[in-house]
Amino acid sequence: MRVLGIILAGGNNNKMDQLVEKRAVAAMPIAGSFRSIDFALSSMTNSGIQKVAILTQYNARSLNEHLSSSKWWDFGRKKGGLYVFTPTITNENSHWYRGTADAIYQNLTYLKNSHEPYVVIAAGDGIYKLDYNKVLEYHIEKKADITVVCKEMQPEWDDLTRFGIVKTDDENRIISLEEKPKVVTSHLVSTGIYILRRRQLIELVEEAVEKGGYNLVTDILIDAVQSRRVYSYKMDSYWSNMSTVQAYYKTNMDFLNKDIRDYFYREYPSIYSKIDDLPPAKFNGGAVVKNSLISSGCIINGNVTDSVLFKKVFVGNNCTIKNSIILNDVYIGDNTYIENCIVESRDTIRPNSNYTASEGTIKVVVEKNERYTQ
Amino acid sequence: MIRKEMIAMLLAGGQGSRLGVLTSKLAKPAVPFGGKYKIIDFPLSNCINSGIDTVGVLTQYQPLRLNRHIGIGIPWDLDRNIGGVTVLPPYETSNNSEWYTGTANAVYQNYEYMEYYNPEYVLILSGDHIYKMDYEVMLEYHKQKNADITIATIQVPMEDAKRYGIVITDKTERIVDFEEKPEQPRSNKASMGIYIFKWKVLKEALSSMSKQTACDFGKHIIPYCFKSGKRIYSYSYNGYWKDVGTLESYWKANMELIDLVPEFNLYEEFWKIYTKSDIIPPQYISSDAKVARSIVGEGTEVRGTVYNSVIGVGVIIEEGCEIRDSIIMSHTVIKKGSKINKAIIAENCTIGEQVEIGFLEEIDNLVAPHIYNSGLATIGEFSVIPDKVKIGKNIAISGITEPDDYVNGVLESGETLIKAGEK
Numbered sequence: 001m002r003v004l005g006i007i008l009a010g011g012n013n014n015k016m017d018q019l020v021e022k023r024a025v026a027a028m029p030i031a032g033s034f035r036s037i038d039f040a041l042s043s044m045t046n047s048g049i050q051k052v053a054i055l056t057q058y059n060a061r062s063l064n065e066h067l068s069s070s071k072w073w074d075f076g077r078k079k080g081g082l083y084v085f086t087p088t089i090t091n092e093n094s095h096w097y098r099g100t101a102d103a104i105y106q107n108l109t110y111l112k113n114s115h116e117p118y119v120v121i122a123a124g125d126g127i128y129k130l131d132y133n134k135v136l137e138y139h140i141e142k143k144a145d146i147t148v149v150c151k152e153m154q155p156e157w158d159d160l161t162r163f164g165i166v167k168t169d170d171e172n173r174i175i176s177l178e179e180k181p182k183v184v185t186s187h188l189v190s191t192g193i194y195i196l197r198r199r200q201l202i203e204l205v206e207e208a209v210e211k212g213g214y215n216l217v218t219d220i221l222i223d224a225v226q227s228r229r230v231y232s233y234k235m236d237s238y239w240s241n242m243s244t245v246q247a248y249y250k251t252n253m254d255f256l257n258k259d260i261r262d263y264f265y266r267e268y269p270s271i272y273s274k275i276d277d278l279p280p281a282k283f284n285g286g287a288v289v290k291n292s293l294i295s296s297g298c299i300i301n302g303n304v305t306d307s308v309l310f311k312k313v314f315v316g317n318n319c320t321i322k323n324s325i326i327l328n329d330v331y332i333g334d335n336t337y338i339e340n341c342i343v344e345s346r347d348t349i350r351p352n353s354n355y356t357a358s359e360g361t362i363k364v365v366v367e368k369n370e371r372y373t374q
Numbered sequence: 375m376i377r378k379e380m381i382a383m384l385l386a387g388g389q390g391s392r393l394g395v396l397t398s399k400l401a402k403p404a405v406p407f408g409g410k411y412k413i414i415d416f417p418l419s420n421c422i423n424s425g426i427d428t429v430g431v432l433t434q435y436q437p438l439r440l441n442r443h444i445g446i447g448i449p450w451d452l453d454r455n456i457g458g459v460t461v462l463p464p465y466e467t468s469n470n471s472e473w474y475t476g477t478a479n480a481v482y483q484n485y486e487y488m489e490y491y492n493p494e495y496v497l498i499l500s501g502d503h504i505y506k507m508d509y510e511v512m513l514e515y516h517k518q519k520n521a522d523i524t525i526a527t528i529q530v531p532m533e534d535a536k537r538y539g540i541v542i543t544d545k546t547e548r549i550v551d552f553e554e555k556p557e558q559p560r561s562n563k564a565s566m567g568i569y570i571f572k573w574k575v576l577k578e579a580l581s582s583m584s585k586q587t588a589c590d591f592g593k594h595i596i597p598y599c600f601k602s603g604k605r606i607y608s609y610s611y612n613g614y615w616k617d618v619g620t621l622e623s624y625w626k627a628n629m630e631l632i633d634l635v636p637e638f639n640l641y642e643e644f645w646k647i648y649t650k651s652d653i654i655p656p657q658y659i660s661s662d663a664k665v666a667r668s669i670v671g672e673g674t675e676v677r678g679t680v681y682n683s684v685i686g687v688g689v690i691i692e693e694g695c696e697i698r699d700s701i702i703m704s705h706t707v708i709k710k711g712s713k714i715n716k717a718i719i720a721e722n723c724t725i726g727e728q729v730e731i732g733f734l735e736e737i738d739n740l741v742a743p744h745i746y747n748s749g750l751a752t753i754g755e756f757s758v759i760p761d762k763v764k765i766g767k768n769i770a771i772s773g774i775t776e777p778d779d780y781v782n783g784v785l786e787s788g789e790t791l792i793k794a795g796e797k
Contacts, residue, residue, distance in 0.1 A: 279410070
């Protein structure tokens with residue numbers, strides 16, 4: 001195989017509020033049955049990449065649990081495999097990862113001992129399907145030093161200042177890259193997916209870290225735009241990144257749209273995830289469900305409208321859930337009303353509760369009540 | 375090598391002919407159950423939950439689907455370095471080649487598999503019952519009684535006892551007599567077809583009886599051991615155990631899963647049932663849909679009405695459909711405006727638009743009333759039903775049917791429509 005994968009899953013993100021207190025963004029549950037890292041991992045295995053390293057440090061328990069076996073993505077191979085790298089103390093180094101470039105630097109041995117000529121670097125928080133082979137072909141054809149996968153965004157909805165903004169010439173060569181600029185001058189954003197030669201990456205990272213630069217974008221990529229051939233590969237299919245609560249909410253709600261749902265759930269190739277062995281969802285007598293996604297293990301007794309229910313959610317009698325996202329293993333007691341909320345996983349909502357956010361806003365509900373179930 | 379105290383031999387070669395068109399292309403243990411499962415998932419999950427990690431699965435009738443389902447045993451954590459799950463089909467030898475002619479004959483033909491592990495005990499299971507059982511507890515009992523053979527038994531209503539193999543025990547639960555489907559049963563303890571043997575005892579019995587044609591555990595091996603004075607005990611099991619050997623019992627057992635608190639609860643944490651999940655995404659229930667009193671599998675899209683039904687994974691139920699009291703298995707598509715009442719529709723079927731199934735007046739099945747009865751309409755896998763036809767009760771359909779197959783667009787109750795040759 002010609003390509004090696006690196007997934008940057010280390011990040012915390014303070015725009016995600018309480019949702020990332022429990023887990024890294026890469027481990028965020030998404031679209032009912034998945035975690036966000038599944039999309040990068042599945043795209044890698046579907047592109048024939050056999051060797052993948054995941055660099056992680058922030059609150060990795062959830063992520064490690066999710067990655068406890070590599071077999072779900074078919075990485076349990078003799079050749080290659082799935083490697084999870086967390087910071088370790090060595091004679092030379094006792095730092096946490098000081099940035100994305102430093103994370104790669106601290107694991108350079110992995111890169112140096114590999115034989116694959118190219119590396120795909122992907123973020124763990126993107127929701128997309130991508131054939132990295134196509135990006136590689138493009139990279140070779142353009143004789144690029146680095147290829148950045150970019151996406152044209154719709155500025156009406158999203159706040160583009162949270163992205164890296166890219167400008168290109170007519171040949172798609174990147175002429176400027178601004179990380180989280182104050183004023184947005186282009187709608188083309190970097191998806192955080194890069195392809196470059198392995199040797200080049202080693203060189204760039206060594207150079208940057210020795211100069212005290214620890215960030216892949218600000219200390220390497222932005223300089224490289226000036227000094228090297230950096231190209232943009234434009235992605236036309238769905239891509240979403242969940243770096244804010246609003247973006248997270250919208251990304252989940254996107255799956256209520258038939259085209260997006262069919263694209264991810266039914267069209268080839270599939271997205272894989274850890275199997276939880278839950279029974280099918282059960283709808284009891286009082287269940288009234290409209291325009292919603294329901295995952296396995298759910299038991300529903302009440303009303304659910306325009307919502308996404310993750311796995312193993314219990315909805316009590318006479319409840320109403322509207323425009324909301326209920327994460328894994330939530331118990332909702334009888335007569336509860338929830339509107340415009342994201343309910344954190346493993347919450348227990350007492351009977352007769354009311355959680356409502358006004359339209360256009362989203363409330364994150366974290367309730368650690370004692371659970372008494374039959 | 376890690377020594378195995380007990381290994382299991384799971385008999386999965388049977389056709390289950392009383393399930394009619396459901397088993398025309400697959401073995402009974404591979405028949406779907408409860409939306410996402412297959413019948414064999416229950417004994418396989420019981421094995422791993424009981425700590426048994428070496429299971430030989432004996433296949434014979436239409437094994438492809440079963441093989442694909444079991445694979446190397448990943449879903450049940452039976453992918454092991456030593457042991458794990460092994461599919462054991464009949465094979466050819468230099469001097470003798472035969473199919474599995476009976477349950478014990480099948481096990482005997484895999485003598486070397488058992489001898490390789492050389493366990494203390496061998497557990498014999500059949501792949502066609504729905505139940506949860508801790509075989510480890512049964513083994514404890516077996517040891518405590520110092521038994522040579524322990525037979526799991528269940529108390530059945532006295533009037534049903536004549537349909538089973540009945541055991542008669544003394545006060546210590548030692549079996550003192552057997553009756554096979556007795557007219558006048560002396561006990562209501564029915565054998566569940568689950569046996570623990572001391573390997574030495576099983577080895578000796580299988581060898582001595584090796585010339586017996588169609589050698590069967592219930593008919594030959596157990597009576598042989600009984601006559602030679604072996605200590606045979608009954609282990610009373612009092613949980614849920616369902617034989618789903620007929621279409622009616624199969625349908626009922628599925629419907630029981632829908633109850634508010636079902637007797638057989640799949641939602642318990644401590645005794646999970648594992649299966650190969652090929653579909654991961656959630657299901658979608660549209661704005662036009664009504665779903666109540668039902669269980670629905672992953673990846674299914676419901677745009678119509680579903681009431682009192684068991685729906686598999688990856689099913690599509692389009693606008694205006696009404697599904698009642700039915701089992702719709704995985705990957706089946708039901709097109710707009712179809713009405714389905716008390717039907718069993720197997721995997722990968724396509725039901726056209728505005729089809730009505732199960733509404734005409736009930737008439738007994740003309741060909742096989744012992745199979746197709748209870749008012750059920752049964753449609754085999756990969757069947758296609760054209761638009762706007764009406765289909766009655768106690769019917770069976772299999773294959774790709776055309777409008778011409780339906781006289782005036784109707785298949786009357788009691789008819790059987792099998793289109794051979796198609797996939």
